[in-house]
Amino acid sequence: MALPFDPQAFFTKVLQPNSIDAVFGVPDSSLSGLLSFFAVTMSAPQHIVTANEGGAVALATGYHLATKKVALCYLQNSGLSNALSPLQSLATNAVTAIPVLLMIGWRGKPGIKDEPQHALIGPRLLENLDANGIPYEHIPETLDDAHTVVSRLLAKALTDNTPVALVVPPGTFTPYKGPSSGQNGQLNGRLESNEPISATKGATTWLTKYPDQPLPLTRELVVRSVVGRLQAKDIMVPSLGGTSRETYMVLQEQSKPISRIFFVLGAMGHAFGVACGVRLGQTPAQARVVYCLDGDGSFLMHAGNNAVLADVGPRGMVHVVVYNGVHSSTGDQPLSLRLEPYLDLAEGMAYTFKFFVDTSEALDRALDLAAAAAARTDGGTGTNSLVIVLVGPGQSATLPRPKETARQLRDLFMQSLE
Known part of the structure; x- marks a missing residue:
C-alpha cells in the first residue's frame, strides 16, 4: 500500500x-x-x-x-x-x-x-x-x-x-x-449526559487554625515520613533538586537500598508523568504503591499534565506535593501563586482523594489512607491520591549528591523491577 x-x-x-x-x-x-x-x-x-x-x-x-x-x-x-x-x-x-x-x-x-x-x-x-x-x-x-x-x-x-x-x-x-x-x-x-468522567472526592483539609504561626514540618520530615513507610514492592519517584537529594540522604543514613527509587534528574515539572509511566508498566502484583514526591513549583509548572493524569492516568498512585511557597533549590525565590488559589487549583483536579495537611499527625493519617486506597487488595485497581503538605522554609546546607551516575541509577532501578 x-x-x-x-x-x-x-x-x-x-x-x-x-x-x-x-x-x-x-x-x-x-x-x-x-x-x-x-x-x-x-x-x-x-x-x-x-x-x-x-x-x-x-x-x-x-x-x-x-x-x-x-x-x-x-x-x-x-x-x-x-x-x-x-x-x-x-x-x-x-x-x-x-x-x-x-x-x-x-x-x-x-x-x-x-x-x-x-x-x-x-x-x-x-x-x-x-x-x-x-x-x-x-x-x-x-x-x-x-x-x-x-x-x-x-x-x-x-x-x-x-x-x-x-x-x-x-x-x-x-x-x-x-x-x-x-x-x-x-x-x-458522558459529556452529553453530564456525568462525571472520574469519580473524585473533595479535599480533606487538616490544616491548623493559626496559619501565621511557624509550621512544624519541613521538607526533610516529609521525605522521612514517606521513606519510612515504603514497603518491599513500593516505588518512589522524587522530583529533581533538593527533593531527590534529601531522599538520597535519608536512604543513605538509614542504610536502605536506593534501587526502588527513580531520581528524576532534570525534566522540571514532569516527575508525576514519569511516575505514572512507571505505574503503567507495572502490575499491582509487581508494584504495590507508586509514590511521587514533588515540589510545589514543580507541580505548578506542568499542572495541566498533572490534571490529565489525575483523571485518566494509571491508578495506584500517591502524589505528595511539598508546599513551602518558594523555589528552594534555586535560592528561595517566591512561588507566584498564593496558597489559597494553589489549593483551589488542586481541589479541581480529578485525584480520587485529596488531602491538605500541615502537621506530622495529619500527614501520617493522610499517607496511611492514601496508600491503603492505592494498594487495594480486593481485586480493584486502586486509586490516585494527592497529598499537599505545608512546610516551613529551609533545607540542610550539606545535601549530598548521588555518587552514582544517572545511568547507574537507571540500571539499579530497572533491575529492581525485573
Whole structure:
C-alpha cells in the first residue's frame, strides 16, 4: 500500500508488529487520521492525550523504565520545544539514556504552503533534531518500507539508548473512517449526559487554625515520613533538586537500598508523568504503591499534565506535593501563586482523594489512607491520591549528591523491577 496510508493498516502492519503498545502525545493535523484511530481503538492509560509534549516524553520515560519497551510519542514539530526539556535533560543518552520513538508531524515543510506560524520552525526541523542528537528518518511511501524504517529506528533507540524520530509530512494518512465507539464515544456520552468522567472526592483539609504561626514540618520530615513507610514492592519517584537529594540522604543514613527509587534528574515539572509511566508498566502484583514526591513549583509548572493524569492516568498512585511557597533549590525565590488559589487549583483536579495537611499527625493519617486506597487488595485497581503538605522554609546546607551516575541509577532501578 502506497501513500496516503490507511490508519488502521499502518497500525496493524507497522506499529503493532514493532511492539508499540503505549502511545502518548499532543495531536497534530498532519497525523489526524492515525490519531483518530488511536482515540477510538486505544483506551487510557495505554493512549493518553497529554496537556503538552513534554508530558508525553515523561510518560514514555517511565514506561520504558518499567517495561524496557519503547513508547510512541506523537507531536507537531512546533511542539518539539515543549518536549526538549525532558528530552535534553533526562531521556538523552548523555543523561539517563531512555529510548523513545517520536512521531513528528512536519508543518511548514519547505515546498509546502502552510500557516505563517510555521515559517521558522518548519524549515529548521531537521536542523533542530541534529542539534539535539536525535536520530531521525522520513516516513517512506509504502507500508512495507515504513515497517522497515520503524524497525530500524527502534533498533537504534534500544542499541544507543536514545530518543529517535519519524518525520511525517501532511497528507501521509487518510481520514479514519472506522467505528466511532471506544474512548471518544465514551467521553462524548458522558459529556452529553453530564456525568462525571472520574469519580473524585473533595479535599480533606487538616490544616491548623493559626496559619501565621511557624509550621512544624519541613521538607526533610516529609521525605522521612514517606521513606519510612515504603514497603518491599513500593516505588518512589522524587522530583529533581533538593527533593531527590534529601531522599538520597535519608536512604543513605538509614542504610536502605536506593534501587526502588527513580531520581528524576532534570525534566522540571514532569516527575508525576514519569511516575505514572512507571505505574503503567507495572502490575499491582509487581508494584504495590507508586509514590511521587514533588515540589510545589514543580507541580505548578506542568499542572495541566498533572490534571490529565489525575483523571485518566494509571491508578495506584500517591502524589505528595511539598508546599513551602518558594523555589528552594534555586535560592528561595517566591512561588507566584498564593496558597489559597494553589489549593483551589488542586481541589479541581480529578485525584480520587485529596488531602491538605500541615502537621506530622495529619500527614501520617493522610499517607496511611492514601496508600491503603492505592494498594487495594480486593481485586480493584486502586486509586490516585494527592497529598499537599505545608512546610516551613529551609533545607540542610550539606545535601549530598548521588555518587552514582544517572545511568547507574537507571540500571539499579530497572533491575529492581525485573
